[in-house]
Amino acid sequence: MGKLVALTVLGATLALIGERLLTFRARVTTSREIKSIEPQSCHLIAGLENGSEDIDILPSGLAFISTGLKYPGMPSLAPDKPGRIFLMDLNEQNPKAQVLEISEGFDKDSLNPHGISAFIDKDNTVYLYVVNHPHMDSTVEIFKFEEQQRSLIHLKTIKHELLKSVNDIVVLGPEKFYATRDRYFTSHFLALVEMILDFHWTYVLFYSPEEVKVVAQGFSSANGITVSLDQKYIYVADVTAKNIHVMKKHDNWDLTQEKVIHLGTLVDNLTVDPATGDILAGCHPNPMKLLIYNPEDPPGSEVLRIQDSLSDNPRVSTVYENNGSVLQASTVASVYQKKMLIGTIFHKTLYCEL
Numbered sequence: 001m002g003k004l005v006a007l008t009v010l011g012a013t014l015a016l017i018g019e020r021l022l023t024f025r026a027r028v029t030t031s032r033e034i035k036s037i038e039p040q041s042c043h044l045i046a047g048l049e050n051g052s053e054d055i056d057i058l059p060s061g062l063a064f065i066s067t068g069l070k071y072p073g074m075p076s077l078a079p080d081k082p083g084r085i086f087l088m089d090l091n092e093q094n095p096k097a098q099v100l101e102i103s104e105g106f107d108k109d110s111l112n113p114h115g116i117s118a119f120i121d122k123d124n125t126v127y128l129y130v131v132n133h134p135h136m137d138s139t140v141e142i143f144k145f146e147e148q149q150r151s152l153i154h155l156k157t158i159k160h161e162l163l164k165s166v167n168d169i170v171v172l173g174p175e176k177f178y179a180t181r182d183r184y185f186t187s188h189f190l191a192l193v194e195m196i197l198d199f200h201w202t203y204v205l206f207y208s209p210e211e212v213k214v215v216a217q218g219f220s221s222a223n224g225i226t227v228s229l230d231q232k233y234i235y236v237a238d239v240t241a242k243n244i245h246v247m248k249k250h251d252n253w254d255l256t257q258e259k260v261i262h263l264g265t266l267v268d269n270l271t272v273d274p275a276t277g278d279i280l281a282g283c284h285p286n287p288m289k290l291l292i293y294n295p296e297d298p299p300g301s302e303v304l305r306i307q308d309s310l311s312d313n314p315r316v317s318t319v320y321e322n323n324g325s326v327l328q329a330s331t332v333a334s335v336y337q338k339k340m341l342i343g344t345i346f347h348k349t350l351y352c353e354l
């Protein structure tokens with residue numbers, strides 16, 4: 001009897017693994033042709049050629065860009081260089097990227113920046129929150145931005161047992177933020193197994209000094225996160241599930257799901273166009289080429305604009321699409337007035353006039 005049960009369980013497990021493997025293969029291989037779509041005027045930004053994982057633009061037009069992410073399973077063109085934060089002033093005619101100095105006392109060599117989010121307090125002081133992976137750990141670093149000196153003063157490192165494998169962050173108050181966890185395992189192999197078996201066990205976390213809690217769960221791999229212009233909704237990208245969850249934010253910071261927008265392409269980081277409220281999504285149109293990187297046959301890039309995301313019929317249009325000849329592995333697009341910056345995991349950074 002015991003043997004029969006064991007055999008049944010084994011059979012069911014193997015069937016599940018087989019089914020998940022097939023689903024995984026279908027998810028990461030795309031037969032679709034990558035077209036060439038781009039706004040009128042685009043050029044690459046000098047000095048940002050080894051990644052620009054996340055981009056956050058202030059209402060004043062100053063853009064923060066994180067570069068040099070080292071992430072298990074993802075290519076890095078400069079594996080020995082520490083990560084850095086750059087600044088661009090999008091009000092300039094021909095904006096240039098400038099590295100931000102970081103104050104003494106912070107271990108700059110271990111900076112491995114992932115998601116970033118700027119927060120402006122009542123006194124107009126700008127704080128930059130940076131998801132950091134020093135030695136593949138996860139912390140959130142808080143910096144104060146000194147505009148005159150073009151520098152970041154390190155104020156604080158936040159660590160918490162629920163802040164593990166953090167991907168992205170959106171800050172909504174002093175030391176109050178939502179963060180996504182994109183995986184459980186840190187080892188590359190186990191993380192790949194986790195991605196294939198798709199346990200739907202990643203989550204969104206709310207952090208404040210008083211309370212830390214999981215506020216939404218069941219994501220295949222929760223990735224980019226951002227907030228609507230009216231601050232009533234939180235948008236979460238589930239990268240491997242190829243969709244965006246629109247979540248309603250409650251007074252106690254809990255989130256409930258309003259709807260899911262299916263995009264049919266791997267969705268990475270999200271931003272909101274400050275002029276229209278549209279969601280901009282950086283996407284990976286051919287993920288297999290990202291998992292098995294070959295510079296001769298590179299992964300492409302894709303940026304989608306989602307209009308009327310709260311309506312019954314959100315409209316999705318393509319803002320940018322490229323087969324990797326110009327831009328590889330786009331993660332994020334951020335807009336200021338009629339200007340757009342497109343960032344990538346490990347490749348270049350594109351500036352476009354819309």
Ligand SMILES: *[C@@H]1O[C@H](CO)[C@@H](O)[C@H](O)[C@H]1NC(C)=O
Nearest residue numbers: 047048049050077078079081
């Ligand atoms: C990018 O990485 C390459 C290879 O390590 C290096 O030669 C180059 O200087 C880096 N570029 C920047 C802007 O850091």
Ligand SMILES: *[C@@H]1O[C@H](CO)[C@@H](O)[C@H](O)[C@H]1NC(C)=O
Nearest residue numbers: 053054114115167168269331
């Ligand atoms: C944004 O983009 C990166 C790129 O993958 C992605 O890995 C990261 O996961 C996203 N989140 C943030 C914050 O950047």
Ligand SMILES: *[C@@H]1O[C@H](CO)[C@@H](O)[C@H](O)[C@H]1NC(C)=O
Nearest residue numbers: 036296297298322323324325
């Ligand atoms: C990518 O597109 C460019 C121009 O549109 C084309 O010349 C090139 O052959 C394409 N590359 C691949 C790998 O399809």
